[in-house]
Structures are given as C-alpha cells and as structure tokens.
Amino acid sequence: MAGLHTMHTDELTGDLLGAVSRTFATSIRVLPAGLREPMAVAYLLARTSDTIADSGAVTTDVRERRLDDFAALVAAGTDPARVAAIQADIQPSQPGERGLVAALPAVLGRFEALPPRDLAETRSLLATIIAGQRSDLVAFSDPRHVTALPDARALEAYTQAVAGSVGEWWTRMGCRHFGRYSDRAESELVPLGSALGRALQLVNILRDMPADLRAGRCYLPADELRAVGVEPARLRDDPGSAQPVFAAWSARARRLLDDGRAYIRAVRPSRARFACYVPWRLAEQTLDLMERRPPLATAQRVKVSRGAVRVTLLRACAAALGNWPWD
Secondary structure, three states, rough: OOHHOOHHHHHHHHHHHHHHHHHHHHHHOOOOOHHHHHHHHHHHHHHOOOOOOOOOOOHHHHHHHHHHHHHHHHHHHOOOOHHHHHHHHOOOHHHHHHHHOHHHHHHHHHHHOOOOOHHHHHHHHHHHHHHHHHHHHHHHHOOOOOOOOOOOOHHHHHHHHHHHHHHHHHHHHHHHHHOOEOOOOOOHHHHOOOOOHHHHHHHHHHHHHHHHHHOEEEOOOOOHHHHOOOHHHHOOOOOHHHHHHHHHHHHHHHHHHHHHHHHHHHEOHHHHHHHHHHHHHHHHHHHHHHHHHHHHOOOOOOOOOOHHHHHHHHHHHHHHHHOOOOO
16 A cells, blocks of 8 residues: 555545446546645545445544544644554455555545645535544444434434535536536526535435445434334334335425436536436436335345446436437
C-alpha cells in the first residue's frame, strides 16, 4: 500500500475505488478530471467512515471513538496517532475495505491537496455524513435487541445526513465545475439532488433490512410499526409482519426516484448525466425486484444481475445524450 501515497487520480479511481464499489467507480470514472478527483476522494473518505461505523468486530464505544478520530482527521488534517488508532482497531473482513483502511494516509493526502473551495465544501459534507453515522451508532447501540427509529422524521433526517447531503454537494460541485450544468437554477436543482441521494439510500435500507434486523437495527419508524400492531422486538422472529410499513416506504423511495429522474433530465453535460443515471437506474431496478420478491419474505438478498447492470450501462450511454430514452 505504500505506493498509494503517490497515486494519480486514475489509479485511485481504477484500483481503490473499484475495489469498494464497481457502480460508483464507473460513474466517477467518466467525469472530467477536475471533478473526478474531488468526487473520488469524497466517496473514498465517506466509505471509510461507513466502514468504521459498521465494523461489527469491535464494540460500539470503540467505533464511536474511531469515528471521532476520523472526524478530526477530516477537519484538521493528518495525525499519525489517530490514523494508527483507526488502523489498529478497524480491520474489515472484506478485502476492498481492508485496502481502504490501509490507504487512509494516501487518501487523506489527496483530500488535503484539493483546491481550497472544493476542500471546504467536501470537508463540510463529510462532517455531515460522519455526524449522521455517529447518531446511527447511538440509536442502535445494543445489537442484542431490535431497536427502531422513533418516527418518519428520524428516518428522513438520517437519509438526508448520509445521502441527501451528497446530492446537494454533487449539484453545487457540478454547477461550479461545468460551464453549463443545467438550464435550471442551482437553487431549484439542489432539492432534486437531495431527493436523488435520499432515494438511493432508502433503497439500500429497504434491501438490507433483513441483515440489519439481525444486527438489531430497524430503520422503519416504530410509531408506524405499532400502528399496524407490530412491536420492533418481534421483527427478528417475524420480519414479514413489517411488510405494510415496508411497502409504504418503498412507495416513498419510488417518489424520490421520480424526483431523481427530473434531476437527471435537467442536467446538461453528458458525463454528469451518465454518472447520475447508473445508480438511479440500478436503484429503480432494485425496487422492482423487491416488489416482486419482498426481502422480508425471503432469505435471499435482492441484487440486480450482472446482465442487468450491463444493460443499464448501455442505457446510460443513451440517457447521457438526451431525454428521448425516457420520452
């Protein structure tokens, strides 16, 4: 991993980024160089904080401390002692995530070398994401028991913190780096970017609900579950009882994806359209699969096939050139 300290953007997006997310690696790789670097670095750092927060091999207290260390690194720059503490405690089983943690000094170096305005905006974004992840750790501190978020406001706040904020940041960066990002005003586009980010996160939450329940996490609101006669504590044994609430939030994700479609249609640069279309379309397909085979009723994880991903990439090429594929 020592060579990563001198990596170029293409190496970073092609190797490290590709090891932790093929979909976003594809999206980011098509962006212009000036935008590709901050997008790649921001994703890698956000994925690092997510890896810390989800490190089930260590206690919640340790994860909170390491998230605090990571927040300090993002806010104030590289501190070898904090990096060493993270690398000592966070040792993921997934090879790509292990490489990500090992490469933390290199990624932080690329982060600190961003142009000042990009650095300031990305630093603010990461602070928001880390705060959302830390609140998540506090909310689900005891994996022995299933805990649900209290209400819809809490779920909406979480998806905004960890994903809606990314859509807003992406829009501001696009408007600055592209000469003509959209015919719509930035103030009109930012809420649509937020909706796209929240849609992607909500689809992930719904898809991963069986695994989250095994870990004691339920993102469906407790008050909505109780309204249909379901106590969160029983969901491990009877996850299907949450299906009415699950279906309501699937519909919510669908509405947010509709806003995401409006966002992509409003974006002008073909590279940006391609980059946004790929995750949007895969999320839409995942929702379609979940409607046909609800994840609460099967042990098999819902996943878009490789063939469908290849078709999505071809469709993205058409969507990058205009709105006629939708029309």
